[in-house]
Amino acid sequence: MRAVNQDLFQKENVQKAVLTLVLPTIISQLIAVVYSMSDSFWIGQLNSPEQLAAVTLCIPAFLFTLGISNIFGIGGSSLIARCLGTKKYQKAKSTCAFCMWTSIVCALIYAIVFYFFSQPILHFIGATEDTYLYSAEYSFWAVVWGSIPATLSGLWGHLVRSEGYAKQASFGMILGLVLNMILDPIFIFMLHLEIVGAAVATTLSMTIGCVYFVWFIKTRPSQSVLTLHPKYYQAGNHIASEVLLVGFPSTLMTMMALISNVVLNVLTAGYSTFAIAGMGIAKRLDMIIFAISNGIGQGVLPLISYNYAAKNFARMRSAIKITFVYSLVLSVLTTLYLYFGADWTTRLFIEEPTTVSYGREFLRIICLTCPCVSLTLIMMTIFQAAGKKVQPVILSIVRKGGLDIPLMFGLNAWMGVMGLAWAIPVEDVLAMFIAIWLFIPFWRKLKTK
Numbered sequence: 001m002r003a004v005n006q007d008l009f010q011k012e013n014v015q016k017a018v019l020t021l022v023l024p025t026i027i028s029q030l031i032a033v034v035y036s037m038s039d040s041f042w043i044g045q046l047n048s049p050e051q052l053a054a055v056t057l058c059i060p061a062f063l064f065t066l067g068i069s070n071i072f073g074i075g076g077s078s079l080i081a082r083c084l085g086t087k088k089y090q091k092a093k094s095t096c097a098f099c100m101w102t103s104i105v106c107a108l109i110y111a112i113v114f115y116f117f118s119q120p121i122l123h124f125i126g127a128t129e130d131t132y133l134y135s136a137e138y139s140f141w142a143v144v145w146g147s148i149p150a151t152l153s154g155l156w157g158h159l160v161r162s163e164g165y166a167k168q169a170s171f172g173m174i175l176g177l178v179l180n181m182i183l184d185p186i187f188i189f190m191l192h193l194e195i196v197g198a199a200v201a202t203t204l205s206m207t208i209g210c211v212y213f214v215w216f217i218k219t220r221p222s223q224s225v226l227t228l229h230p231k232y233y234q235a236g237n238h239i240a241s242e243v244l245l246v247g248f249p250s251t252l253m254t255m256m257a258l259i260s261n262v263v264l265n266v267l268t269a270g271y272s273t274f275a276i277a278g279m280g281i282a283k284r285l286d287m288i289i290f291a292i293s294n295g296i297g298q299g300v301l302p303l304i305s306y307n308y309a310a311k312n313f314a315r316m317r318s319a320i321k322i323t324f325v326y327s328l329v330l331s332v333l334t335t336l337y338l339y340f341g342a343d344w345t346t347r348l349f350i351e352e353p354t355t356v357s358y359g360r361e362f363l364r365i366i367c368l369t370c371p372c373v374s375l376t377l378i379m380m381t382i383f384q385a386a387g388k389k390v391q392p393v394i395l396s397i398v399r400k401g402g403l404d405i406p407l408m409f410g411l412n413a414w415m416g417v418m419g420l421a422w423a424i425p426v427e428d429v430l431a432m433f434i435a436i437w438l439f440i441p442f443w444r445k446l447k448t449k
Helices: 003-010 014-044 049-057 059-085 089-116 118-124 132-144 147-162 166-190 194-218 239-269 273-309 313-340 342-347 353-385 390-402 404-415 417-447
Strands: none
Touching: 003 014, 003 059, 003 273, 014 049, 014 166, 014 194, 014 273, 014 313, 049 059, 049 132, 049 194, 049 239, 049 273, 059 089, 059 132, 059 147, 059 239, 059 273, 059 353, 089 118, 089 132, 089 147, 089 239, 118 132, 132 194, 147 166, 147 194, 147 273, 166 194, 239 273, 239 353, 239 390, 239 404, 239 417, 273 313, 273 342, 273 353, 273 417, 313 342, 313 353, 313 417, 342 353, 353 390, 353 417, 390 404, 390 417, 404 417
């Protein structure tokens, strides 16, 4: 690893080091939200609630690729950073190779399974007679053909960042995102492909982003631990177990979010296509806070991991305190923006009045607990950075699936469709208190070191 990156982890002013790592990551995550909204925005211009609902229904299928990239990306970046902190460079290199090649195999298997079982999968996640054909067309190009590019673009973002290349990791993500926003209107309107065009644009842009990462890794100096070569592949030496155990909570959270989305889609679809389209808009806009918190967490993770392994606990504590402050301030500002701008922001996606009404009300409810989400995600990231296994698993389960699914059924029976929206902020508050309960003993121990 280059000395400049070691200085960033070891010697740079903590506040400056945190900003250097998190700002590019926050920007790339926010653009990723815009990226995910791009398909919804341009398809919404067709003023077709059925096609807009189909994109929403395909979110869980696409989330699975995120789960693959997270288990190897977050688990791998944490282990690589800790290896760098203890000067185990060869193990770090083997970790990089293990994460890349294993994730490719997993993504390929997922694409094949989805291709042969797409019909029952789509019906299971909420596709109806009105939306099935659109969902099948979108998922074929975005999920089947896009599984490997989607997995690798997320994975390489994590691994490149683990060596301190935050700006380059963010550029690779941003490249694909910007291309998608440019290609969407071309494929949807100019080529008259509508929802198929949105899916093709997504897959093509992610593929180009992957090409950038391949070029970047291939041009690294020989002392870099980033590698594409399969000769460094190694699952032993506790590499596989460390990567999987640390990365598993993030993937578990993604899988629980997938299940949660399926339940939400099925229950919302029981009301109307307009309701599910409105919920889709609200959920995508609410992803802004997830993007900010995720960007802060992913950005600072290598810094915390490195100093935890190097036993520089004072520097680690300073980084954690600064991270909490940034996260809280940004989440409060995001809540204010989403609540007061709910109406005009929803109208950016579609002008159909019933869909706008649903989206506006859903968004105002869901955004109320953005600060709670932010604090929970940051605490979970700190546990992962320190290589902890139990606490992240608990938070993954309670944050998505463990609490919100029972709340959806209960509040839906009590309040109707608005109860589905209220289940989300209630769950966020409960999850935050559980996170604080788990974090306090960890922090007390850290203060004694």
